[in-house]
Amino acid sequence: MSGFEEHPLYNIMHPQSIAFWGASNNPMAMGSVQLGSLLAMGFPGPVYPIHPTEKEVLGLPAYARVSDVPGPVGLAVLVIPTKVVPEILEDCGKAGISAAIIVSAGFAEIGSDGRLLQQQIVEIARRYGIRFLGPNCIGAVNPRHKLNTTFYPYESGPGFIGMVSQSGSFVTQVFVHLKRFGLGFSQGLSVGNEAVTDITDCLEYLGNCPSTKVIGLYVEGIRRGREFARIAREVSRKKPIVAYYVGGSSAGKQAGLSHTGAMAGPDELYNGIFAQSGVIRAGSIEELFDFCWVLGSQPLPRGNRIAVFTNSGGPGAAAADAAERSGLRLASFSDDTKRALRDLLPHTASLANPVDMTFARNHQDYFDAMPRILLQDDGVDCVFMYFLMAHKRVIDSVIRAMMGDSADPEEVARQYVSAQAQVVSSLGREYGKPLVGGSFYDRSESFICELQDRGLPILPSPERAVRALGALYKYSVFRLGCSGP
Numbered sequence: 414m415s416g417f418e419e420h421p422l423y424n425i426m427h428p429q430s431i432a433f434w435g436a437s438n439n440p441m442a443m444g445s446v447q448l449g450s451l452l453a454m455g456f457p458g459p460v461y462p463i464h465p466t467e468k469e470v471l472g473l474p475a476y477a478r479v480s481d482v483p484g485p486v487g488l489a490v491l492v493i494p495t496k497v498v499p500e501i502l503e504d505c506g507k508a509g510i511s512a513a514i515i516v517s518a519g520f521a522e523i524g525s526d527g528r529l530l531q532q533q534i535v536e537i538a539r540r541y542g543i544r545f546l547g548p549n550c551i552g553a554v555n556p557r558h559k560l561n562t563t564f565y566p567y568e569s570g571p572g573f574i575g576m577v578s579q580s581g582s583f584v585t586q587v588f589v590h591l592k593r594f595g596l597g598f599s600q601g602l603s604v605g606n607e608a609v610t611d612i613t614d615c616l617e618y619l620g621n622c623p624s625t626k627v628i629g630l631y632v633e634g635i636r637r638g639r640e641f642a643r644i645a646r647e648v649s650r651k652k653p654i655v656a657y658y659v660g661g662s663s664a665g666k667q668a669g670l671s672h673t674g675a676m677a678g679p680d681e682l683y684n685g686i687f688a689q690s691g692v693i694r695a696g697s698i699e700e701l702f703d704f705c706w707v708l709g710s711q712p713l714p715r716g717n718r719i720a721v722f723t724n725s726g727g728p729g730a731a732a733a734d735a736a737e738r739s740g741l742r743l744a745s746f747s748d749d750t751k752r753a754l755r756d757l758l759p760h761t762a763s764l765a766n767p768v769d770m771t772f773a774r775n776h777q778d779y780f781d782a783m784p785r786i787l788l789q790d791d792g793v794d795c796v797f798m799y800f801l802m803a804h805k806r807v808i809d810s811v812i813r814a815m816m817g818d819s820a821d822p823e824e825v826a827r828q829y830v831s832a833q834a835q836v837v838s839s840l841g842r843e844y845g846k847p848l849v850g851g852s853f854y855d856r857s858e859s860f861i862c863e864l865q866d867r868g869l870p871i872l873p874s875p876e877r878a879v880r881a882l883g884a885l886y887k888y889s890v891f892r893l894g895c896s897g898p
Contacts, residue, residue: 498517556598556600573710585687635683699877
C-alpha cells in the first residue's frame with residue numbers, strides 16, 4: 414500500500430523520540446501515569462520529561478524547557494493545564510517539533526470560550542506545520558513500535574485491528590477486552606475534539622497500514638461527511654471497516670456534543686452513509702470487536718448459505734435462529750454430504766442442518782472428518798462450529814484408564830489438544846471458506862486458547878459468532894457483489 418510512511422500521521426505513530434509535558438514524581442498525576450505506560454511499553458527511543466522544577470522524573474533526566482533537550486524530538490505529548498497549552502505548543506513549533514498529542518481537555522467541548530482557545534492552538538499548529546491528535550484525547554498505541562501514550566497498560570501483543578475512537582478512554586478500556594480473546598491492536602488512535610486530525614484522516618492512514626487487516630471506528634459524529642464517504646469507499650475496497658455509531662438517539666447526540674463537541678445525526682443518515690461506503694455497522698461495543706475479529710481473519714464467503722455443526726441441540730438452534738436474523742440461510746446439503754455424514758454419525762444424530770452430532774462414535778471425527786465434509790459441499794458458503802469441552806477430570810480419568818497410572822495426563826492432554834487445534838484451525842484456510850466457532854468456555858480452557866492463538870475466532874456464544882458471520886457476508890456483498898441464492 415502506497416503513501417503509508419508519507420502520511421502526516423506516520424510521524425505521530427512512529428516517533429524516534431518523545432518530549433513529555435505533565436509528568437512529575439507524583440505517581441497519581443495523570444501525566445505521570447501516562448508516562449509510566451509509555452515506559453512500561455518499552456519505548457526504545459529517548460524520552461524527555463519536561464518539568465519546570467524537577468531535575469528527574471520517573472527515573473529520567475528532566476528538562477525545564479524543550480529548548481534544553483539535548484537531542485531532536487519526534488513527538489510532543491502534552492498533559493498540562495488547558496491555559497498553558499498554546500504557550501507550550503508555540504515552544505514546540507519553535508523547537509522544530511512537527512508532531513504532537515494534546516491530551517489536555519477544556520476546549521471546544523465546553524462551549525464558546527473553549528472553542529476560541531481551540532482555534533488558537535489550531536492557528537499555532539498551522540503556523541509551525543505541526544500535526545496533532547486532540548485536544549481532549551487520550552493518545553495513541555502502536556504495539557509494533559512499543560508506543561503507548563495512554564494511561565492504561567497495553568499487555569496484548571501486536572494484532573491486526575486498527576482502531577479510531579472519538580472517545581479517549583474507550584481505546585484503553587478495550588485493551589482488556591482484546592486480551593480476553595488473544596487479540597490486539599495494529600494501531601489505535603484517540604482523536605478527541607479533532608481540531609486538526611479527524612476520524613477521516615485516521616481512516617485514510619490505517620487504510621494504508623500494512624499490519625492493519627480490519628478497521629474499527631467508535632463514532633459520535635462525522636464532521637466531513639462527503640470526504641469520509643469517499644475515503645471509506647476507497648478503503649473498503651481493500652479491507653473491512655466496522656463502525657459503532659452512538660449519536661443516533663437524542664441522548665447519544667447530547668452525550669457526544671458534551672464529550673468531544675461532535676455533531677451527530679439521525680440513524681437513518683448514518684445507515685445510508687455506511688451502506689454506500691461499505692462500512693459495516695455494529696450494534697454494540699462487543700459486536701464491534703466480534704465483527705472486526707471475524708472480518709479481519711476469515712476469507713469472504715461466496716454466498717449466504719451456512720452449515721451449523723454442533724454437539725448440543727440448544728446452541729445449534731440458537732445459531733440457526735441468529736443466522737436467519739443476520740441475513741444468512743441454512744444450507745441444503747447434497748446427497749453426497751448426507752451419505753458421508755451418515756457413515757460417521759450415530760443413529761441418534763441429525764443429518765439435517767443444523768447437524769447435531771449428539772455423541773460421536775469417534776470423538777476425533779468432530780474436529781476433522783465431519784467439518785471437512787461440510788466445507789467440501791458446494792452448497793455451503795460458511796460453517797459455524799460449536800465447542801463443548803469435556804471436563805478436565807473426565808479427560809484425566811480416561812487417559813489413566815487407557816494408558817495406566819504411569820501416564821502423565823496433563824502432557825498427554827496437551828499433545829492431543831495441540832494436534833486437534835492444528836487440524837481444526839487449518840480447515841477454513843484449506844477450503845477457502847469462513848469457519849467460526851462459538852463456546853461458553855474461554856481462554857482458561859487450553860483447547861479454546863490454542864484455537865484462538867492459531868487464528869480461529871471462537872466467540873463467547875453461538876449468536877455472537879453467527880452474527881459476525883452475517884457481517885462478513887454483508888461485507889462480501891459490497892466487495893464481491895455476491896448475493897444469497
